Amino acid sequence: MYNSLITYLRGNHKVALLAVVSLLATALYILRILITRDLGFLFLNWNLFLAWVPLLFIKWVWQQEKASQSPIWLLFSYLTIWLLFFPNAPYIITDLMHLRAVPDHMVWFDALMIFTFALAGFLTGLYSIRIVHRILSHRWNSTFAWVVVGMSMFMSGFGVFLGRYGRWNSWDIVAQPGALARGIFKSAQDPFAVKHTLSFSLVLILMYCAFHIFAEIKQHEATGKYS
Numbered sequence: 001m002y003n004s005l006i007t008y009l010r011g012n013h014k015v016a017l018l019a020v021v022s023l024l025a026t027a028l029y030i031l032r033i034l035i036t037r038d039l040g041f042l043f044l045n046w047n048l049f050l051a052w053v054p055l056l057f058i059k060w061v062w063q064q065e066k067a068s069q070s071p072i073w074l075l076f077s078y079l080t081i082w083l084l085f086f087p088n089a090p091y092i093i094t095d096l097m098h099l100r101a102v103p104d105h106m107v108w109f110d111a112l113m114i115f116t117f118a119l120a121g122f123l124t125g126l127y128s129i130r131i132v133h134r135i136l137s138h139r140w141n142s143t144f145a146w147v148v149v150g151m152s153m154f155m156s157g158f159g160v161f162l163g164r165y166g167r168w169n170s171w172d173i174v175a176q177p178g179a180l181a182r183g184i185f186k187s188a189q190d191p192f193a194v195k196h197t198l199s200f201s202l203v204l205i206l207m208y209c210a211f212h213i214f215a216e217i218k219q220h221e222a223t224g225k226y227s
Contacts, residue, residue: 089125
């Protein structure tokens with residue numbers, strides 16, 4: 001299994017780089033335990049694991065698509081599953097709020113640690129959006145891909161609000177769909193939820209646009225189209 005993992009990472013350099021950033025975040029958490037003898041912030045590791053779920057899933061979908069195109073209904077089922085878990089990636093940024101309860105002598109270290117977790121989660125999320133964009137562009141066209149990506153970012157912004165303030169999880173759509181539906185309806189009427197969703201969605205879209213542009217430039221450079 002170890003050899004298979006190494007082989008996979010060698011063939012997926014972007015995933016390998018994200019794994020390095022994630023391991024660095026985990027290493028900082030372990031160092032914090034050694035310093036403080038405290039298991040606080042254990043949830044960061046779980047949140048980062050959840051951030052990896054949509055990426056690994058959509059990577060698998062992309063491999064299936066390149067081998068043989070799935071029926072449209074199945075592809076959109078895959079994308080729906082991806083979207084349900086995607087908000088877990090940018091969600092880690094909101095964990096910075098926990099710095100308010102950190103002792104003064106640990107603020108700098110905990111800020112660095114949470115930022116590294118947030119960076120790992122955010123980059124993992126951006127890469128998964130990039131793959132979704134490529135799937136849609138390959139299957140239909142770039143315009144359709146941008147429309148779906150934009151809508152996904154808006155729904156993800158709302159998903160982050162539901163997770164942070166409503167304390168809902170991705171799997172609640174199966175575990176307690178009725179209660180989740182009521183929570184969504186209630187939040188949709190909350191002005192604070194609307195402001196949070198719009199602002200967070202805008203940041204997600206801008207960050208992805210920048211990520212997409214740099215990725216395209218890198219791809220063109222690799223193919224020799226840019227000098």
